[in-house]
Amino acid sequence: xGKYWSFFKMRLMAGLQYRAAALAGMSTxxxxxxxxxxxxxxxxxxxxxxFPMGMEALSNYIWLQQAFLTLFAMWNWxxxxxxxxxxxxxxxxxxxxxxxxxxxxxxxxxxxxARAALRMVPVIVVSSLLPAPYGLRLPASPAAFGLxxxxxxxxxxxxxxxSLFVYALTFYLTDPNGIMVLSVAAADLLGGAVVPLPFxxxxxxxxxxxxxxxxxxxxxxxLFSGDIPLSExxxxxxxxxxxxxxxxxxxxxxxxxxxxxxxxxGG
Amino acid sequence: xxxxxxISKTYRVxxxxxxxxxxxxxxxxxxxxxxxxxxxxxxxxxDGQIVGYIGxxxxxxxxxxxxxxxxxxxxxxxxxxDGLVPWEDRREHVARLGVVFGQRSQLWWDxxxxxxxxxxxxxxxxxxxxxxxxxxxLTGLLDLEDLVRTPARMLSxxxxxxxxxxxxxxxxxxxLFLDEPTIGLDAVSKLKVRxxxxxxxxxxxxxxxxxxxxxxxxxxxxxxxxxxxxxxxLLDGDTAQIRxxxxxxxxxxxxxxxxxxxxxx
Numbered sequence: 001x002g003k004y005w006s007f008f009k010m011r012l013m014a015g016l017q018y019r020a021a022a023l024a025g026m027s028t029x030x031x032x033x034x035x036x037x038x039x040x041x042x043x044x045x046x047x048x049x050x051f052p053m054g055m056e057a058l059s060n061y062i063w064l065q066q067a068f069l070t071l072f073a074m075w076n077w078x079x080x081x082x083x084x085x086x087x088x089x090x091x092x093x094x095x096x097x098x099x100x101x102x103x104x105x106x107x108x109x110x111x112x113x114a115r116a117a118l119r120m121v122p123v124i125v126v127s128s129l130l131p132a133p134y135g136l137r138l139p140a141s142p143a144a145f146g147l148x149x150x151x152x153x154x155x156x157x158x159x160x161x162x163s164l165f166v167y168a169l170t171f172y173l174t175d176p177n178g179i180m181v182l183s184v185a186a187a188d189l190l191g192g193a194v195v196p197l198p199f200x201x202x203x204x205x206x207x208x209x210x211x212x213x214x215x216x217x218x219x220x221x222x223l224f225s226g227d228i229p230l231s232e233x234x235x236x237x238x239x240x241x242x243x244x245x246x247x248x249x250x251x252x253x254x255x256x257x258x259x260x261x262x263x264x265x266g267g
Numbered sequence: 268x269x270x271x272x273x274i275s276k277t278y279r280v281x282x283x284x285x286x287x288x289x290x291x292x293x294x295x296x297x298x299x300x301x302x303x304x305x306x307x308x309x310x311x312x313x314d315g316q317i318v319g320y321i322g323x324x325x326x327x328x329x330x331x332x333x334x335x336x337x338x339x340x341x342x343x344x345x346x347x348x349d350g351l352v353p354w355e356d357r358r359e360h361v362a363r364l365g366v367v368f369g370q371r372s373q374l375w376w377d378x379x380x381x382x383x384x385x386x387x388x389x390x391x392x393x394x395x396x397x398x399x400x401x402x403x404x405l406t407g408l409l410d411l412e413d414l415v416r417t418p419a420r421m422l423s424x425x426x427x428x429x430x431x432x433x434x435x436x437x438x439x440x441x442x443l444f445l446d447e448p449t450i451g452l453d454a455v456s457k458l459k460v461r462x463x464x465x466x467x468x469x470x471x472x473x474x475x476x477x478x479x480x481x482x483x484x485x486x487x488x489x490x491x492x493x494x495x496x497x498x499x500x501l502l503d504g505d506t507a508q509i510r511x512x513x514x515x516x517x518x519x520x521x522x523x524x525x526x527x528x529x530x531x532x
Contacts, residue, residue, distance in 0.1 A: 006389035014377045091338045092371065096390055097362040263340050263354060 003098055007106040015114025022118035029066040029123055036062050037134050052198040056133040057225035061196055063127035063136040064221050070115035071152070072159050072217045074187035077180065078108050078167075085170040091262050101255045104167065108160040140226030147233050152220040154240040159216055161247035168251050171258025186211075192218040198227065212247065215240040269312040269335065269442065269474065274344035275498075276305045276330055304330040306498040307344065312491075314441075317468050317475040319489035319506075321482075323527050327498040328478040332444050335476070336366055348442060362391060365435035365473075369447035372427065373434055374419040380430045381415040384437060391438035398437065405433040408463050425456030432460065436467065443467070445477045449484055461487045482523055485509070496532025 037059060044055050053061070070076050081104055084090040093100050127136040139145040166183060170176040188194050191213035197205055208214050219236050222228040228236060282300050283293045305327045312318050320328055333339035334346060337353030337360050346353060351360045367373075374383045388398045406412060409429040414422060422430065428448065435443065445464070449457045465488060467473050477488065485492060485506060492509050494502040502509070512529070513522040 003390045003392070006386050010375060010378065010382060010386050013382065014375065017377060089371070091333075092368070092373075094338045094357060095336060095361050095364070095366050095373075097358040098390055263338060 004102050004106040007103050008110040011107045011110035012114045015111055016118065018115075019118070022115070025070070025115075026119045026122055029069060029119065030126065033062050033066040033123070033127065041134065053196060053227055054133075054225075056137055057222075057227045058196065059130075059134050060136055060139075060225040061221045061227070063123065064224060065193075065217060067120040067123040067127070068116050068152070068217075070119065071112050072155055072191075073193070074159070074162075074184045074191070074213075074216075076112060076115065077163060078104075078111050081107070081167050082170060082176065085167055085258075086176070088262060090259070094259070094263070100259060101164065101252050104164050104255075105160060108163055109156055112156060112160070137225070139224050141230075143230055144223055144226055147230070147237070148220050148224040151223055151233075151237050151240060154237060154244065155216050155220055157244045158212060158240055158247065161244055161251060162212055165247050165251040165254065168254035168258055171254065171261060187213045187216065190214060191216045192221070196222070198222075209236075210239070212243045215243045268314055268347075268349060269310075269476070270345075270347050271311075271331075271335075272309050272345040274305055274308045274331075274334060274341045274346055275303070276327075276334065276339070276341045278302045278304055303498050305334075305341070308495070308498070308500055309344075310493060310500060310503060312474060312476065314474055315468070315472040316491060317464070317477065317489050319485040319492045320476055320478045320495070321480075321485060321492060322495040322501075323532055326495045326532065328495065329446060330498075331495075332366075332446050332476070332478060336364065336444060337361060362438070363441050365438070365440035365443045367428075367431050367435045367443075367445050367448050369428070369445075369450040372419065372431065374427070374430060376420045377418055379416050379418055380411075380422070380434075383419065383430075383434060384415065387434055387437050393438050397439060401437050401439055402433075405436060408466060409433055409459070425452050425459075428452060428456065428460060429463075432463065436473075439471070440473070442474045443476070445475065445479075447479055448477065449479065449481055457481075457483075464488055494526075494530070496527065496530055501530045501532070 040058055040062075041055070044051050044058075048055070051058075081090075084093070090100070093103070096103075124136060129135065139148060162183070166176065166179055169179060173179070190208040190211050192208075197208055197214065197218050200208060209218065215236075219228070219240060223233060223236075278301070279299045280302055281293075282298055283289050308327070308331065320331065322328055330339065334341050335348060335353055337357040340354045348360060349363065353360050374380055375386070384402065387393075393401070406415065409432065411429060411433060414426050414430055417426075419427060419430065432445075432448065448464075449460055452460065461484065464475060464477075468475055475488075477484065479485065489506055491505055492502070493500060494509070502512075509526070513526045
C-alpha cells in the first residue's frame with residue numbers, strides 16, 4: 001500500500017503547482033454557478049410549486065457542483081496515462097516493481113483531489129455569503145453531511161474507475177477519442193452535470209440514476225440537502241459500490257490483458 | 268549472471284501502398300510483413316562485467332534490452348538473469364535491475380528531482396539507511412547537490428542524465444542496463460558519466476550492459492564487446508580484438524563504418 005500512497009502524494013504535489021489554472025477555473029466556476037442560479041430562478045419564480053427540487057436544495061447542488069467540479073468532471077482525464085498507452089511507452093512502467101492499475105488509480109484520485117483542493121474553498125466561502133435561497137446553506141442534518149462525505153469518496157472511486165476503464169480500452173483502439181467524447185457527453189446528461197436528475201422526465205430519470213454516471217455527482221450533491229432522503233441513502237450508495245466493483249474488476253482485467261498484448265507486440 | 272539462449276523475436280508490421288484505393292482495401296484484408304529483430308541470439312555475461320553491445324541502427328540492440336528488462340516477450344528461446352526469467356518473474360526481476368534509456372526520462376517532469384528519488388525509494392522499498400547511504404554516495408560522485416532541488420524539466424541534458432543514472436541506482440541493483448547513456452552529452456558530461464560507471468562497477472561489482480553508437484564509450488568502459496547485426500551475434504570479444512579489426516583508430520566514424528561493412532551489416 002505504501003508505494004501507492006507515495007504515487008498519490010507525488011501526483012498531489014505536482015497538481016498543486018498549477019496556480020494559474022486554478023485561478024482561471026475558479027472565476028469560471030463563479031460565473032457559471034451564478035448564471036445557472038439566475039436561469040433556474042426565472043423558472044422557479046414562475047411556478048415554485050411545480051419545481052422538482054426546493055430552490056435552496058438546488059442552490060446547494062449548483063454551488064457544491066462548482067466547488068468540487070474537478071473532483072468528478074468526466075473531462076478531467078489524466079492525459080499522461082492516456083498518452084503513455086497510446087504511444088506504447090506504458091510498457092516502460094513495467095520496469096517498476098508495481099501493479100500498474102493500482103498506480104493509475106492512485107494517480108487519478110490524487111489528480112482530482114489536487115485540482116479540487118485549490119478551487120473549492122473560495123467557491124464555498126463566497127457562495128455561502130449569498131442571500132437565501134440562492135446561496136450555499138448548511139446540510140440538511142449532521143447525518144446528511146456524513147453521508148455526503150462518504151458518498152463523495154465513493155463517487156471519486158466511481159469516476160476514477162470509469163476513467164481507468166477507458167484508459168484500458170485504449171490498449172485495444174487506435175484512437176480513444178471517440179469513446180472519450182461519448183463518455184463526457186453521457187456523463188453530462190445522465191450524471192446530472194447539465195441539469196440535475198430530478199428535472200429529467202419520468203422514466204428517463206430512473207434510467208439515468210441506474211447508469212454508472214448516475215452514481216457520480218448526482219448522489220452526494222443531493223444527499224447534502226436532503227433531496228435524496230436518508231432512507232434512500234443505503235440504496236443509492238449500494239449502487240455506487242456495485243459500480244465501483246464492476247468498473248474496477250473490468251478495468252483491471254482489461255489492463256492486465258492489454259499490457260500482456262503490449263509486451264508481446266513490442267511497445 | 269545473464270544468460271540468453273536462442274532468443275528470437277519477430278515483429279509484425281502492417282504495410283500497405285499509399286492511396287485511397289489501397290486504404291479502402293486494407294479495411295477488409297490487411298497485409299503484414301514479418302520483420303525478424305532477433306534470430307537465435309545467445310550469450311552469457313558473468314557478474315561484474317561491463318559489456319558493450321554495439322551494432323548499426325535496427326540491429327536488435329533495443330529489442331535485446333527490452334527482453335532482458337522483462338518488458339518484451341520473445342517468440343522463442345530461453346533467458347535468465349540471476350536465475351529469473353525476466354518477463355515471467357517481472358516484479359521480482361525489475362526490483363534488482365536498474366535501467367537508463369538515454370532517450371527517455373524516468374524522472375517526474377514537474378517536481379524537484381529529490382521528489383522522484385523519494386518516490387523511487389518507496390516503490391522499491393529501499394530501507395531508509397541504505398537509501399541515505401546510496402543517495403549520499405551518488406550525490407557526491409555525480410555532483411548532484413544543487414540539482415536535486417530543481418524540477419527535472421529545468422535541467423540541461425547532461426544534468427538530467429546524471430540524475431537519471433542516480434535514479435536507476437538508488438535501490439542498489441545488481442544489474443544495470445544503459446541504453447545510449449551518453450547520447451547528446453557534451454564532452455565534460457560524457458567523461459563524468461563514464462568515470463562514474465567505472466567507479467560503480469569497481470565499488471559495487473554491478474554488472475553493466477551498455478548499448479551505444481559512441482566507440483569512445485566502448486573504449487573507455489568495456490572489457491568485452493558484443494557486435495550484432497541483423498539480429499545475429501557477429502563477434503564476441505574484448506576491446507583489443509575489435510580494435511585490431513577496426514584499426515587503431517576505433518574511435519573514428521570511418522573505422523566503425525568499415526567494421527560494419529566488413530560484416531556486411
